[in-house]
Amino acid sequence: MTEGNPAGVGLRERKKRATRAALVAAAVRLAAEHGAEHVTVDAISEAAGVSARTFFNYFDARDDVFVMIGADASARVRQAVLAAPAELPPLQALRDAMATELAEIEQQQELWRLHSEVLRRSPHLLARSLGAHMADELALAETLAERIGAGSPLFSEDRPALGSPDDERRRRALGLYPRLLAAVGIAAVRVAVEHWCVRQDELAFVDVFRETFEHLAAGLPAPSPAGPAGPADR
Amino acid sequence: MTEGNPAGVGLRERKKRATRAALVAAAVRLAAEHGAEHVTVDAISEAAGVSARTFFNYFDARDDVFVMIGADASARVRQAVLAAPAELPPLQALRDAMATELAEIEQQQELWRLHSEVLRRSPHLLARSLGAHMADELALAETLAERIGAGSPLFSEDRPALGSPDDERRRRALGLYPRLLAAVGIAAVRVAVEHWCVRQDELAFVDVFRETFEHLAAGLPAPSPAGPAGPADR
């Protein structure tokens, strides 16, 4: 009924995306100004030009509007993991895929800076955001399994909700290693980003990122007192 | 008003703990039976024998009552990390500390099984639980820093909320390595537990746990098709 239209995706679809984007933009702008917990659904909806009831047609919970940014970045990482040269070890393939994505995000700085500002001032949202990425982690584990070749043809782009029966089935089909690699990789990126955010002035993100994955590849040995993977940084 | 009383911690304190425990127990029991999202604060409070208003004197949000189990386990892990033999590499010290704690938890099986059942059926809570452990991660990173000797005398038992100015300061004082080790270690435990939960019948948790940390210590190399971490235990 729909997608036969390459030029225009259909007025309906376009309007929906516009509304969603307007809600997210309004929410982030208001949150940056007044603090996320003082921004009501009514205020967001009014700023976006829709009714409060409509807000809940787009988001299951008020907080979701603050964590639904970059929902497609993880999909691109998975694609890159599959496209990586076959001779690369899994950890390196993952590292490179993530590096590419992070570089692109670094260019949209402004939006992400506002967003991270909001998250910093509302730890509650940070926690929620973290949890929201659990589904990404599972999907990434599947992709890694497929790349390694240990997996069955699990590839599919739809992601069932956490805890669904389907989700259950997919977990069973995965080995320990892909899941571990996915979890550890995501944790490493998170730590690298946080570490860099705290000392933006002193360090280049690329260096932090490289050092982080060097630690991992080395098996996390105790760092020498001077510097872990190079000259010390303070 | 303090600790001078070894025999009894004071009636007041005991009552508070009892109330908190009663609320948690009632909540988990009700959630296991009816599903977490159908359990109201009123129902929990009534089952625990207190008023609904009192519930919010103990928990900031209704969902918190479902994720506040084992809040003191992480403190014991930190203690064990510090107490570990000095010649142990950090990763191993962390592994052993976690293993001890997990063994103790394995004995309270019943409560934890119920709890994990609740989390499984309510992914929303799982996400929240994940985020709640962020503070633990930071504290663990500090402890690891102290053990390594790279840290200043940061030791203190009070944990400021995520995002507080104090939290900010403490993050700055930490190097990349301790934070990475803490994040990766916690992620590894989570994966091991999940992997084991999904195939409880086939595997012993100890084995899954050991294999997980072998992967880490080896630097996450691509597993050989046959056996993941080489020819088994050493």
Next chain:
DNA sequence: ACGCAAAGATGCAGGCTCTGCAAAAAGTAC
């Protein structure tokens, strides 16, 4: 034992979040 001060529990008012339902409005196809 008595009474005082601190801490906790409770009730209540009120605002905000979120859901189901049915009617109105807007887009789509014929």
Next chain:
DNA sequence: GTACTTTTTGCAGAGCCTGCATCTTTGCGT
């Protein structure tokens, strides 16, 4: 233009959460 589908909206209602005033319990000195 008409009929069909999708989206938006208002409304009612349940539940979540907080601030405030009050009452009860506990800890402790005398």
